[in-house]
Each structure stands twice: as structure tokens, then as C-alpha cells.
Amino acid sequence: MDLQPRRSGTEPSPFSAFATTQTEDAHEHACSLQQWIQTYEQLSPGRFNGEIEEAWFGNVQVFRERTNQMVHEAGSSWKGSRTFGIPLNLEGQGWYCGESFDRDTMLTLHGGEELDFRTPRKLDVVAITTDKGVFNDYALRTEGRDIEAELGKRRIIPSSAEKMQELSALLLTVLDTARNSPHILGHAAMRKAMEHAIFDSLLAVIGNGVDALRPPSTSQARRQIVDRARDYMRHHVNEPITVADLCAELNVSRRTLQYSFQDVLDVNPVSFLRAMRLNGVRRALRNGDGRESVTDVALQWGFLHLSHFAADYKAMFGELPSETLRRRLGVPDAS
Structure with missing residues (x-):
């Protein structure tokens, strides 16, 4: 089984893969995230240092991005995707698609939308990009929720600190597993279990939708x-x-x-x-x-x-x- 990730401009890899990249240039950093087309411009003075860790399995791309300078990010994610990002640490104020955000908010973007992100001076964010159709179908089947309809054009999703911590901890566990035990993601059952666990945690962060299928009355x-x-x-x-x-x-x-x-x-x-x-x-x-x-x-x-x-x-x-x-x-x- 080929576990090597595919490069930008192709469909997401159906196989598990892990990559980590350390950079000293904002443009180099922008090109390091697979399947994304991005342009980064450094805005604050000083030596740039960045790091990206990412894991691919099935319909899911999980990544952690760290930067030490204020940058403006433009571009887009892969076609048919939906991204959710959670700030783990930030220094200063950042703007995302015209709105300010803090650690208790989740950022979202769907494939085809233009990314417009001015980061704070220091940023540490963990994120998941997944096939939005697969995720929406999962939400409909399990909770009777149309997530795409719920989100609409929202770019920032407020939530409780507890739920955000649960999701970010899960995503960091996935990255840790892919880094230290990559063979685990070779098991189809494990990829499925991790994908569903992430989807469940995402649904909890997004909030309670209207349950279209009410509990039976008898x-x-x-x-x-x-x-x-x-x-x-x-x-x-x-x-x-x-x-x-x-x-x-x-x-x-x-x-x-x-x-x-x-x-x-x-x-x-x-x-x-x-x-x-x-x-x-x-x-x-x-x-x-x-x-x-x-x-x-x-x-x-x-x-x-x-x-x-x-x-x-x-x-x-x-x-x-x-x-x-x-x-x-x-x-x-x-x-």
C-alpha cells in the first residue's frame, strides 16, 4: 500500500500518511501544507520560524501549524472540503475573514472559499480538513442535522472551552499516533473509528441541532x-x-x-x-x-x-x- 501523500492539485490521498515540515520562510511555509493552495506574506519584522505536522487517513487531513510572526494568509483548501481550526495558543489579536477571534472560537472554511487570515504575532492552531459531503452525511445519519445548512456563511463558531479542549486533545492524539505509531493508521477499522470520533467531537463543538428524528413515544x-x-x-x-x-x-x-x-x-x-x-x-x-x-x-x-x-x-x-x-x-x- 502506497502511504506517500499526494501533492497539491490532486485529489486527497485515500491512504494514511504523516509529514512534518520546519520552515524559515513564510512563502515556503505556505507551500508546505498538502492539497492547499496558499500565499503567505510576513507582516511583522524578525526571523520567521514555522512548523507543520499533518496526518492523512481516509477522508480526513489533521494538521497542526505553528508560526512566530504575524502573517497574512490567502488561498483555499482542496475542492469539496470543510476545514475547522482551533487556536491552541496565540499572542496578540488575529483577524479571520473580517472578524476577530480568540481561543474559545473555532474557525471554519469550505473548499472554494477564499482564505483571508491575518494571524496574531504567534499562533499555534490545530485543524481538521475533511470531505464536507462525508461529514454532512454522517451528521444527517447520526443526529438528523444538516451541518452545511447550520453553518451557512459563518466563518467563526463560538463554543464552550470544555468542548474545544476535548476536540483539540483528540486531534493532537491523532497526530501523536500518526507520528509515533504510523502502522496504526494502516488498519481500516482504526481509520474509521478515528474519523467517527473526530466527527462526533466536531458536532458537539458546533452545538445542538434540531433532531429531525424524535425518540419513539412507546x-x-x-x-x-x-x-x-x-x-x-x-x-x-x-x-x-x-x-x-x-x-x-x-x-x-x-x-x-x-x-x-x-x-x-x-x-x-x-x-x-x-x-x-x-x-x-x-x-x-x-x-x-x-x-x-x-x-x-x-x-x-x-x-x-x-x-x-x-x-x-x-x-x-x-x-x-x-x-x-x-x-x-x-x-x-x-x-
């Missing part, structure tokens, strides 16, 4: 939804099912699914899916030939945070996944 209707969801899970037990998959299959919103599971099983669908996936890992460890490591199996089932996975596995089954594998291979316990 317990019988909710039980039918849960029964259909469980039946779908059973027939796809070896696949990394997500809540978005269930919403699409059942044609219900995330909120409807949540109410139904809580009412019928007293557990939310995310926890139920996690239990299903943990059981899938356990079956794979108990029935496999031992050639795959615990990490490989966990990644195949969409577990990104391996330390959390190990703790959840032990809480569920009373032993660590490594102990399950050792017993399968007939290896005696080290103790």
Missing part, C-alpha cells in the same frame, strides 16, 4: 429499535461496527438510539458496542493461531487507546488480554 417502539440493532450486530460481529453504522442501518438518529438503549437495556449504545468489541477481541485471542499480537487484534477491532483497552478488557473478563493469549499458546504465567 417502549415497544424502542424495544424494536434495540432488537434490530442487536440483530445487526450479531450478523456483523466480526466487523468494527460504529454507532453511525447503526443509525444508518436503522434510519434513526443518535439521540433516538441512545434513548432506546437506555430505556430497554439501561446502557448506552456506545457502552454496548464496546462490550461487543471486547468480546470480539477475546474470541480472536482465544481462537487465533497466535501469530497476531494483542496490539494487532485490538487495532483490528478499533481500539485506539491501548492502555484504556487493557483496563476495559480486564474489568470485563477479570484478566489482561496478554494473559488470554498466553493461555491460548500454552505459555505458563511468568509469576
Whole structure:
């Protein structure tokens, strides 16, 4: 599989890739972000230093950009995209498309719109650019929201500091994973899980839309939804099912699914899916030939945070996944 990123002027790469670039010139810096066409002009005096880290996987480009001088940025992102940026640190005031912004605002731009960004003297921003059609379809399937209609021509989105921190922490985790464990993004299940996690966090930051699909009014209707969801899970037990998959299959919103599971099983669908996936890992460890490591199996089932996975596995089954594998291979316990 070719993991090399494609250059500007082509369609986004469907494969995972990670790149980091350090620059000493604003124009060089502008040319470093893949798939973007940009022009940077340095406005404040002094030596320019910049850094860009970016990761590509599937429909998603995640990047972190740091600059130490005031610059004016012009240009556009790749066709059919939607970008969301979160300031991590800034020194001084910046202007984005005619509006001032601070750390508690999210910046957005869709492909084809002209970027008009005068940065503060120092800027550290983390951002995601994704296929806007894919993201909008995800929002419609899971929450009954038309995000493009909600955003309209807005360029700045105010939100709570807590939600912004959750999203920025997730994006930084993705970059850290791509930098230190690039093989993880080679797993289709992991790319899908990370993309959906980012989309969920974005929806939380953007705010609550009107749920077009109201929760069913009777317990019988909710039980039918849960029964259909469980039946779908059973027939796809070896696949990394997500809540978005269930919403699409059942044609219900995330909120409807949540109410139904809580009412019928007293557990939310995310926890139920996690239990299903943990059981899938356990079956794979108990029935496999031992050639795959615990990490490989966990990644195949969409577990990104391996330390959390190990703790959840032990809480569920009373032993660590490594102990399950050792017993399968007939290896005696080290103790």
C-alpha cells in the first residue's frame, strides 16, 4: 500500500500518511501544507520560524501549524472540503475573514472559499480538513442535522472551552499516533473509528441541532429499535461496527438510539458496542493461531487507546488480554 501523500492539485490521498515540515520562510511555509493552495506574506519584522505536522487517513487531513510572526494568509483548501481550526495558543489579536477571534472560537472554511487570515504575532492552531459531503452525511445519519445548512456563511463558531479542549486533545492524539505509531493508521477499522470520533467531537463543538428524528413515544417502539440493532450486530460481529453504522442501518438518529438503549437495556449504545468489541477481541485471542499480537487484534477491532483497552478488557473478563493469549499458546504465567 502506497502511504506517500499526494501533492497539491490532486485529489486527497485515500491512504494514511504523516509529514512534518520546519520552515524559515513564510512563502515556503505556505507551500508546505498538502492539497492547499496558499500565499503567505510576513507582516511583522524578525526571523520567521514555522512548523507543520499533518496526518492523512481516509477522508480526513489533521494538521497542526505553528508560526512566530504575524502573517497574512490567502488561498483555499482542496475542492469539496470543510476545514475547522482551533487556536491552541496565540499572542496578540488575529483577524479571520473580517472578524476577530480568540481561543474559545473555532474557525471554519469550505473548499472554494477564499482564505483571508491575518494571524496574531504567534499562533499555534490545530485543524481538521475533511470531505464536507462525508461529514454532512454522517451528521444527517447520526443526529438528523444538516451541518452545511447550520453553518451557512459563518466563518467563526463560538463554543464552550470544555468542548474545544476535548476536540483539540483528540486531534493532537491523532497526530501523536500518526507520528509515533504510523502502522496504526494502516488498519481500516482504526481509520474509521478515528474519523467517527473526530466527527462526533466536531458536532458537539458546533452545538445542538434540531433532531429531525424524535425518540419513539412507546417502549415497544424502542424495544424494536434495540432488537434490530442487536440483530445487526450479531450478523456483523466480526466487523468494527460504529454507532453511525447503526443509525444508518436503522434510519434513526443518535439521540433516538441512545434513548432506546437506555430505556430497554439501561446502557448506552456506545457502552454496548464496546462490550461487543471486547468480546470480539477475546474470541480472536482465544481462537487465533497466535501469530497476531494483542496490539494487532485490538487495532483490528478499533481500539485506539491501548492502555484504556487493557483496563476495559480486564474489568470485563477479570484478566489482561496478554494473559488470554498466553493461555491460548500454552505459555505458563511468568509469576
